[in-house]
Amino acid sequence: MKIMLLPIITLIWVTAGAVIAWTMPAANQLRATPAAFYHVPMAIAMEIAFVLSALYGIGWLRGRRVESDARSVAYAEVGFAFGIVALITGSVWAKINWNSYWSWDPQQIGIVATLLTYAALFSLRGATEDDLRRRDYWAVYAILGVIAAIFWTFVFRHLTSFSLHPSKTLTGSDPLFKFALRFNIVGFTMLLIWIANLRTRVTMVEERLHDRALQPLQPLASAANEETKEAKDVQWVSN
Amino acid sequence: MIPAEPALTRASAAMPCVAPPLMSLRAVRAVFWKEWQSEWRTRASVKAIALFAIAAPIALSFSVAGQRLSPEVLAGALWTTLLFAALIGLSRAWVKEEENNTLALLRLGCASEAVLWGKVLWNGVLLLATQLAAVPIFIVLLDARVSNVPLFVLALLLGDAGLAIASGLLGAMSSGARARGALFCAIAVPILLPLLVSASWATAVAFGARHDAQSALQAMAAYDVALLAASWMLFDFVWN
Amino acid sequence: MQNETGSAEMETLTVAEGAHRSTSSSPASFASSLQCSAVGKRFGTRVVMRDVSFEVKSGEVVAVVGRNGAGKSTLLRLVAGLTRPTVGSIRWLEEGTQHSDNLGWRCGLCAPDAPLYRELTVGENLEFWAQMRGAVSREELQAFLERFQLRTRWNDLAGELSSGLRARLQLAVATWHRPSVLLLDEPGANLDEAGRTLLREIVDEQRVRGVTLLATNDAREAELADRRVEL
Numbered sequence: 278m279k280i281m282l283l284p285i286i287t288l289i290w291v292t293a294g295a296v297i298a299w300t301m302p303a304a305n306q307l308r309a310t311p312a313a314f315y316h317v318p319m320a321i322a323m324e325i326a327f328v329l330s331a332l333y334g335i336g337w338l339r340g341r342r343v344e345s346d347a348r349s350v351a352y353a354e355v356g357f358a359f360g361i362v363a364l365i366t367g368s369v370w371a372k373i374n375w376n377s378y379w380s381w382d383p384q385q386i387g388i389v390a391t392l393l394t395y396a397a398l399f400s401l402r403g404a405t406e407d408d409l410r411r412r413d414y415w416a417v418y419a420i421l422g423v424i425a426a427i428f429w430t431f432v433f434r435h436l437t438s439f440s441l442h443p444s445k446t447l448t449g450s451d452p453l454f455k456f457a458l459r460f461n462i463v464g465f466t467m468l469l470i471w472i473a474n475l476r477t478r479v480t481m482v483e484e485r486l487h488d489r490a491l492q493p494l495q496p497l498a499s500a501a502n503e504e505t506k507e508a509k510d511v512q513w514v515s516n
Numbered sequence: 517m518i519p520a521e522p523a524l525t526r527a528s529a530a531m532p533c534v535a536p537p538l539m540s541l542r543a544v545r546a547v548f549w550k551e552w553q554s555e556w557r558t559r560a561s562v563k564a565i566a567l568f569a570i571a572a573p574i575a576l577s578f579s580v581a582g583q584r585l586s587p588e589v590l591a592g593a594l595w596t597t598l599l600f601a602a603l604i605g606l607s608r609a610w611v612k613e614e615e616n617n618t619l620a621l622l623r624l625g626c627a628s629e630a631v632l633w634g635k636v637l638w639n640g641v642l643l644l645a646t647q648l649a650a651v652p653i654f655i656v657l658l659d660a661r662v663s664n665v666p667l668f669v670l671a672l673l674l675g676d677a678g679l680a681i682a683s684g685l686l687g688a689m690s691s692g693a694r695a696r697g698a699l700f701c702a703i704a705v706p707i708l709l710p711l712l713v714s715a716s717w718a719t720a721v722a723f724g725a726r727h728d729a730q731s732a733l734q735a736m737a738a739y740d741v742a743l744l745a746a747s748w749m750l751f752d753f754v755w756n
Numbered sequence: 757m758q759n760e761t762g763s764a765e766m767e768t769l770t771v772a773e774g775a776h777r778s779t780s781s782s783p784a785s786f787a788s789s790l791q792c793s794a795v796g797k798r799f800g801t802r803v804v805m806r807d808v809s810f811e812v813k814s815g816e817v818v819a820v821v822g823r824n825g826a827g828k829s830t831l832l833r834l835v836a837g838l839t840r841p842t843v844g845s846i847r848w849l850e851e852g853t854q855h856s857d858n859l860g861w862r863c864g865l866c867a868p869d870a871p872l873y874r875e876l877t878v879g880e881n882l883e884f885w886a887q888m889r890g891a892v893s894r895e896e897l898q899a900f901l902e903r904f905q906l907r908t909r910w911n912d913l914a915g916e917l918s919s920g921l922r923a924r925l926q927l928a929v930a931t932w933h934r935p936s937v938l939l940l941d942e943p944g945a946n947l948d949e950a951g952r953t954l955l956r957e958i959v960d961e962q963r964v965r966g967v968t969l970l971a972t973n974d975a976r977e978a979e980l981a982d983r984r985v986e987l
Contacts (some may be wrong), residue, residue: 337824338753390706401690405693405694405801406799408798410692413754416753417685418703421685421707421750424743428710428735428739429710433710436713436732437717447820448682460519490798491797492807493612493794500526529967533861533935534889534932537859540890542887546884546888550873552882554874554876557875557877557913579831616872618871620838620865621835623837623860624838624861626888630888711905756837
């Protein structure tokens with residue numbers, strides 16, 4: 278039952294967040310739209326996902342446990358998907374406010390550049406043949422990706438003097454708006470963790486299946502007996 | 517310094533393995549010198565970089581047909597040219613190892629740091645050498661006016677440093693994967709974009725734009741240091 | 757395939773170490789050895805090898821045989837630490853130490869497709885590797901190349917050597933540093949009769965120094981070995 282708790286809470290929470298999103302007043306300097314309540318939380322959840330991905334990458338480099346790598350990949354993938362949703366909802370919001378889907382705003386450039394980094398990360402993973410080396414490369418590049426993401430998120434907007442994005446959306450708005458936004462940030466972060474957990478479990482089951490091919494061959498009779506036991510205590514030795 | 521070993525003859529066969537490869541200035545110099553020698557004999561990288569760095573401004577100058585470009589556009593064009601010229605040449609140092617199948621031997625017989633810094637140094641020198649030719653050509657062909665020469669040179673140097681440093685870690689990664697040359701570009705561009713953007717910003721000021729160049733230079737320096745630290749700490753994981 | 761348990765060997769080792777520390781009269785009762793225990797390797801879903809276990813004691817020459825694609829080259833790369841096993845472990849137990857965590861620098865690898873810097877001369881190739889270990893003068897390296905009939909080719913580009921001479925240079929690069937573990941992957945493919953004699957000499961010398969793994973499909977080459985590990 279403990280496992281079911283997170284999905285249930287998450288689903289209720291996100292649904293509630295969606296309901297709130299459709300009933301919200303305008304934000305500071307911006308016209309209201311439900312897209313806002315997907316855009317900002319999704320963008321923040323994406324950043325969280327990429328940081329978690331890099332942290333699990335460091336975990337892999339330290340302990341070389343397959344699960345760390347699986348989690349790192351899961352967070353990067355889900356973060357990437359969230360990033361695309363943030364980009365689309367952001368464009369919708371931009372059209373309503375600034376009358377153009379795309380206006381080369383620093384934040385828009387930043388999110389595209391960040392997504393580009395992670396697209397490169399996926400292509401790097403696809404191009405490496407040796408599983409263990411592939412995970413090393415992945416972890417190292419995920420850490421580099423966070424360095425780039427930090428630049429796009431925190432440094433870049435101070436570099437250029439113009440930006441359409443208001444700087445005090447969160448702190449300067451109506452309390453109700455702030456609440457709704459925060460409510461959705463928490464909701465989408467939970468959604469992120471839930472999906473990433475699912476993704477990790479799928480990967481681990483796959484890994485376990487593939488690793489079974491490496492087990493010593495056993496006589497057929499005893500193999501059938503141990504079939505059920507074996508599934509539980511497969512050891513993850515990777516060094 | 518390790519004392520000279522006795523002659524490597526049959527008599528010494530029973531002696532233990534010669535000392536492990538260690539990180540030393542001598543080893544870094546050896547890697548650098550090896551790159552220099554093989555480049556000097558083929559001149560493949562220099563040709564590739566220089567050709568691109570010269571062809572791109574020529575193509576640009578045709579397409580703008582004598583119009584004066586704004587400092588921002590000029591700076592952007594300069595750095596896009598330099599970035600892609602660098603991407604063509606910088607991966608050579610690693611792709612060559614893979615082509616010669618020497619990557620495995622290099623892993624066994626060299627200290628990882630010696631390889632990293634040897635290659636980074638070499639790539640830095642390669643960039644500087646090709647830019648000595650390419651940047652003046654760019655300036656002449658596109659009629660750019662460098663109003664702030666020290667700023668311009670500083671931006672170039674900081675940009676080159678970042679390119680060279682990043683080429684170490686990223687080159688090693690792409691050389692261990694399939695489709696190396698193409699992959700190097702794919703993985704290097706996103707990591708180098710922040711540097712490119714800051715460099716264009718600073719260079720635009722050097723070309724006469726009215727912004728604040730200082731924050732761009734600081735961002736570049738900070739990014740260079742971050743890349744340097746990341747390379748230093750992470751290279752072993754990529755290499756071994 | 758020879759299966760030996762690694763744990764017993766480790767015990768012997770610690771006992772012998774204790775004996776050594778208490779300055780007991782008997783010398784260490786074991787020599788260095790290379791241990792592969794239950795090594796499995798897969799690339800994604802493609803299984804390259806499963807459950808490979810063997811031990812090679814110092815002084816032994818072992819032929820790694822198996823059909824094409826059985827994982828001979830992969831095994832040598834695993835031993836050199838160029839790629840890590842998915843499961844299992846490979847250890848080099850050095851006399852007097854528990855284990856050596858980095859086997860790579862003790863290895864001499866001679867793999868096919870000529871891992872040489874084609875743009876460098878014979879001398880530069882060898883000197884490059886020598887400089888990495890901070891030792892060995894040019895005269896010594898030249899003297900070393902005498903056996904390989906490469907001394908007169910010191911200033912020739914490695915890329916312009918004939919394939920036989922390249923194979924010799926590869927052998928020289930693999931052995932100049934007196935490796936504890938010599939990994940030869942089809943070493944005789946391009947060698948002439950004199951070259952094969954040289955190869956035999958090198959393998960014999962390696963017996964004094966450590967372990968030789970010889971991956972081959974050539975019956976004549978396999979004869980150099982004391983026993984076989986079949987993949």
